[in-house]
Amino acid sequence: MASITSAGLGSGLDIEGLVTKLMTAEQAPITQIKTRESKETTKLSSWGQIKSALSSLQNAAQAMDTRSEFTTFKASIGTSTVATVSAGTSAVAGSYSLEVSKLAEVQKIKSAGYASASSTVVDVSGGSKTLSLAVGGTTTNITVDSTNNTLEGLRDAINKSGASVTATLVNDGDASAPYRLVITGKETGTSNAFSLTGLSELNYNASTGTGTGLTKVQAAQNAEFTVDGISISKASNTVTDAIQGVTLNLTATNSGSATKVTVTNDTAALQTKAAALVKAYNDLNSIIKVQTAYNATTGTAGTLNGDGTARNLQLQIRSILGGVSGSGSYSTLSSVGISFQKDGSMALDSSKLQKALDNPDVDVAAIFVKDSSGTGIASKLGSSIATMLGTGGMVTARTDGINATIKSMDKQIDTLTDRLTSIEKRYRAQFTALDTKVASLNSTSTFLTQQLAALSSSSS
Structure with missing residues (x-):
């Protein structure tokens, strides 16, 4: 309104x-x-x-x-330090004996010691060289020249190459040559072992565990265990196909002291x-x-x-x-x-x-x-x-x-x-x-009243 x-x-x-x-x-x-x-x-x-x-x-x-x-289903294990277990819908109720003798490991190698991270490792005075890094069935070629022939340069070049390894520098505290190049595989298992060739200063043969300028820290290794006395070898510590429908995440060995895995509804x-x-x-x-x-x-x-x-x-x-x-x-x-x-x-x-x-x-x-x-x-x-x-x-x-x-x-x-x-x-x-x-009528009324009053006054 x-x-x-x-x-x-x-x-x-x-x-x-x-x-x-x-x-x-x-x-x-x-x-x-x-x-x-x-x-x-x-x-x-x-x-x-x-x-x-x-x-x-x-x-x-x-x-x-x-x-x-x-x-x-649900799964449980007698000794929880040996493995963690879980069961899927395809599991079958039952109990199984598990004994782990080896855990799967990644390969790890190290270089000799150097005075600093910027120390020259590869002589490239004759031109560039090629480092071939073979992991499993895949070989990655890395060009080494004056821009990356130092300890840290090689580290960065390896990491950028896309090869299934990781390179790091470690300072072991040695008084004269504390810096070492450490190369570690990304995946466990013998099938993921790696070798380096092409450089006289850095080469390594995974099958023999020998090389020049590089020594073994840890060999690639499969997990080895038995289920109900049956020997099994796997590249990973996460095993999904040893017991139907059950996933085993192996975490420790228990040789000579088997533990029980139980699967129930x-x-x-x-x-x-x-x-x-x-x-x-x-x-x-x-x-x-x-x-x-x-x-x-x-x-x-x-x-x-x-x-x-x-x-x-x-x-x-x-x-x-x-x-x-x-x-x-x-x-x-x-x-x-x-x-x-x-x-x-x-x-x-x-x-x-x-x-x-x-x-x-x-x-x-x-x-x-x-x-x-x-x-x-x-x-x-x-x-x-x-x-x-x-x-x-x-x-x-x-x-x-x-x-x-x-x-x-x-x-x-x-x-x-x-x-x-x-x-x-x-x-x-x-x-x-x-x-x-x-309002108009009121005005007229007032006027007439006034006029009548005036006439009355004059007649008197």
């Missing part, structure tokens, strides 16, 4: 007050629409909570919808997944229960009370979780300890689930997963929720409908607001005209 003006001064009428009251009455339809819009916005917020809870339930279901998620992980599924359902159920509730005593209703979509969603979820999958006496969630309570929530009997998991004759996975034997409950639940939340799904359709209603109300408010502007303008024009008319 317009700000307070001087309208009414001529007539004495409270034109501003009259316009304000009239416009307040005219605004009633907008107020009503805004009240309804606020309710729709609250509904949208409630559906946002349901969508979030549905997504959490979907994630919990998808964590149990494939057979590989039920074939989880990781039922604790399955218990955690089952508990997460139950919690996710209970969270969703609680939200829907609150949002659709009605208190007869107080006469108050939840935001989604009477919302058929919310009720239908709840019934569909309950129907899936209460369904049958698999065969025999173990074909429902309740048969393995996941059951509905009187209040509609779910509870997990971990002891009952553990008993089923420990029973080799019970295919617990068949109740949950989708595979050649059928579609399990977790798989059905995950796909059903995906449909609900997807384009055209019941949840998406419901929220799209609410958003469309809010958008329509916004348009109505805009239209009515424009109309009110015109109405207020008309009211002000009418009252201004009235004010002018009344």
Whole structure:
């Protein structure tokens, strides 16, 4: 509305007050629409909570919808200083004897001592020379000239060459020649041994361990160990193919004192997944229960009370979780300890689930997963929720409908607001005209009164 003006001064009428009251009455339809819009916005917020809870339930279901998620294993080792162990889905439950006689090592060689890091090592007075560095089956040629024939120059040239070695300088504290070039292989194992040729000042034969200007610090070595008495040699201390599905990270030797590696089913992980599924359902159920509730005593209703979509969603979820999958006496969630309570929530009997998991004759996975034997409950639940939340799904359709209603109300408010502007303008024009008319009449009345008074005075 317009700000307070001087309208009414001529007539004495409270034109501003009259316009304000009239416009307040005219605004009633907008107020009503805004009240309804606020309710729709609250509904949208409630559906946002349901969508979030549905997504959490979907994630919990998808964590149990494939057979590989039920074939989880854990590995342990008797002597933890010898190795760390882990098991993947392809592991097989069992125990294995492990004895490590050698750890895989990188090759390491050192040069003779030099007085300083800038000491000349290679004579290039006759021109440049080529240092050939062979690592495994790969040879890298390095040009050595007057720009890099010093100890530190060779270090930098080797490191820049891309060869699978690292060159460093070490100061051993010798009084006259403390600086040494140390070359270390980047990978362990005999297949990664390296040799240097091409320079008379620096050459080394890895196969014989001899050279000129370079001596052995440590030879490249394979890890050597036995599993159940079977001798195995590997280039790395990380071994993934000695025991099926088990990764061994060898860290120490234990010759003559074998340790045991044990692989067992990781039922604790399955218990955690089952508990997460139950919690996710209970969270969703609680939200829907609150949002659709009605208190007869107080006469108050939840935001989604009477919302058929919310009720239908709840019934569909309950129907899936209460369904049958698999065969025999173990074909429902309740048969393995996941059951509905009187209040509609779910509870997990971990002891009952553990008993089923420990029973080799019970295919617990068949109740949950989708595979050649059928579609399990977790798989059905995950796909059903995906449909609900997807384009055209019941949840998406419901929220799209609410958003469309809010958008329509916004348009109505805009239209009515424009109309009110015109109405207020008309009211002000009418009252201004009235004010002018009344002022004119008042002026005429005053004039006539004055004239009559004058006539009366003259006649007397």
